[in-house]
Amino acid sequence: MAILRKIIHIDMDAFYASVEQRDNPDLRGKPIVVGGSPQGRGVVATASYEARKFGIHSAMPARQAVQLCPHAIFVRPRFEAYKEVSNHIREIFSRYTDLIEPLSLDEAYLDVTADKLGIGSALEIAEQIKNAIKDELQLTASAGVSINKFVAKIASDINKPDGLKFIGPSAIEAFMEKLPVEKFHGVGKVTAEKMKQMGLHTGGDLKKLSEETLVYRFGKTGHFYYNIVRGIDNRPVQPHRETKSLAAEDTFSYDLEELEDMELKLEELAEIVHERLKKKNLSGRTITLKIKYSDFKQITRNRSFPHPVSDLKTIVDTAKSLLMSTEPKDHKIRLLGISLSNFGEAQPKQKPSKYTGQLSLF
Structure with a gap:
């Protein structure tokens, strides 16, 4: 056992x-x-x-x-x-x-x-x-x-x-059956509304559907729904991961429209990234900003440096600069993320292709 x-x-x-x-x-x-x-x-x-x-x-x-x-x-x-x-x-x-x-x-x-x-x-x-x-x-x-x-x-x-x-173990399935779908972590307003339109209001309702049906209706997340309503979640606590990039992001309940609020959120995300970099003793040469708009369109913008960086000021200033390059006042933003990547020693200057270019980090 x-x-x-x-x-x-x-x-x-x-x-x-x-x-x-x-x-x-x-x-x-x-x-x-x-x-x-x-x-x-x-x-x-x-x-x-x-x-x-x-x-x-x-x-x-x-x-x-x-x-x-x-x-x-x-x-x-x-x-x-x-x-x-x-x-x-x-x-x-x-x-x-x-x-x-x-x-x-x-x-x-x-x-x-x-x-x-x-x-x-x-x-x-x-x-x-x-x-x-x-x-x-x-x-x-x-x-x-x-x-x-x-x-x-x-x-x-x-x-x-x-x-x-x-x-406890014996109480999990009954608990999950009564849990409203909007309380499932990872189920946003749009998905919750879609579930309710399908007559799915609780974990018990989800439990009645086959795994195939859940995957058909909700994509790969359907596998997770199928397992979790049965109390199955085998994800380990992960203090150490192979670090290819280090990121923090947040999805907002209300779209951000004011530059001040966007910059405040970037400051918060930069603090989280900076703290994680310190704990892992890492520096990166590429800082990437991720933006998702209210229409779910998603873009990334990045800036690379000739040497690794990890200080908070550089992360904050770069993220804000990248944000400004997207003309944020013309958009409503529902998600922001900051990532550092390209860890390790700086590459020689004659090989810029090693550390420049658009990266997919999230």
Whole structure:
């Protein structure tokens, strides 16, 4: 019989907003919004739980947030501060396992099947991690515990904030059958609507379809749907991958129209890429910007350097420059991504073809 994995998904609660409230006592207990300016068409990056009570959520237009909560306090993101906190959180994770797969500055998967301290209980480890984050950083995190990544991630969202949810092997199939299709990670609004038009409202409805039918209707993702509604997700936690490129991207619930919001998002993505480069001790000679527009058209733009780069300023400045070359004010953007590639030593100048040209990195 195969050994069941012990997987924890940790997700910080209203991360950016919580850091701002921790660092500024005047903001505590108040509805704050971290993101773009409400004067234009700014977008909410994160809202405190006090703001969320008014219906404010991530990716909402800032003007709409003001309408919902006129006394909301808007704060510009401080990515350097968030990165410092994120590094401390990762250090807490590493006390228990080296199998850590970061997803962003504020969430990660941990495989504690064989934990460093010999605790044995994933639930106990998750509790200890949550307590350490609270004691050492004065912040709260929510944790989901299960035997695979998909279910652990869903579980972490159930009892937010400061939640802890365990979904054991015997409960997974029944849980997945009741799960609304829009709660499946990777199912966006368009796909969810398509499913509902087909009469597919829950995991139980998906479970009634054959694998062939799911693949026919939803492409290769149909294989994943078929397995996950049965509690099968064999993806390992991957702390180390063969690195040919290193990227971060985000899809927005609302299309970005203002340059300020696009640049804010690029700054956030650049922070994530920069942090991952540092952890892997990598530098790259090609920086690529990925853009997907509201009509789903996708483009990439890149710039190559004669020597490897990894500093945050170069990544940010290059990404913004590449964005400007696309005349962003004329478009609505639903996804942005930044990638570095072409790692290793710089090639001789007489061989520019080794490090220039359009790359497909995502």
